Amino acid sequence: MTALLISACGNNSGKGEDPLGQAFEVVAGGGSDPAATRALDTKLTGLIGDLEVAADGVVRLLVTETSGRSIVAISPAGQVQRIKLKTAQRGANQLAVADDGSLYVSFTGDGGVFHVSATGELVRVVGNGIRGFTPDGGLATGRAGATLGITVDHQGRLV
Incomplete structure (x- = not known):
């Protein structure tokens, strides 16, 4: 092999x-x-923080460089696409890819998880920007600790 x-x-x-x-x-x-x-x-x-292989065979790398953070996608056909994340936030550490190609990235700084648009815009889906903990049963948009792992299941749910 x-x-x-x-x-x-x-x-x-x-x-x-x-x-x-x-x-x-x-x-x-x-x-x-x-x-x-x-x-x-x-x-x-740069520094590769995470790597995901999607159902379509595209390999995506979460990369931190001195100029910022980006997602580098490498298709099975050998094409490269870069999505520069539009954020000054540091600590991007995890990448998740849904079956439909939706991208999510987490940050250790405030525990936030964000949906990433095709243009690199981030929309917060977990956390509120204040580090801490939300009680069991609380909203996903409450305080959050460092997020050390994320994935998306086959039903499209962020886990």
């Missing part, structure tokens, strides 16, 4: 073998152009 590799090293395309003998093939990030739209030509920079 060959492992598929998304490389953040740049100039690292092709196939190879790791030190333990596992075969790998670089499928994205082996290039030198951060703005490229072809997976093998693009250079991935």
Whole structure:
């Protein structure tokens, strides 16, 4: 079996073998152009906080760079799309993708979870911006602690 590799090293395309003998093939990030739209030509920079593979086979990476946060989507056909998140909030740590392609991202700072539009606009769906806890049975839009994991089930519910 060959492992598929998304490389953040740049100039690292092709196939190879790791030190333990596992075969790998670089499928994205082996290039030198951060703005490229072809997976093998693009250079991935920043810190990858989370990775999700959706039902449609698209790999999405939650990336934090000095210029901000973004979601990098890599299609099975090798196309790259970047969605720059329109927020100054720090601590983006989890990404969830629904079967319909809806995106959600959580932040550790105030425990918020946000729906992400195709243009990078964020709409809060969990938390109210004040760190804390809401009693059992309370609204999702009450105080929230750090959100360390999110997912979307097959019925489209954020979990």
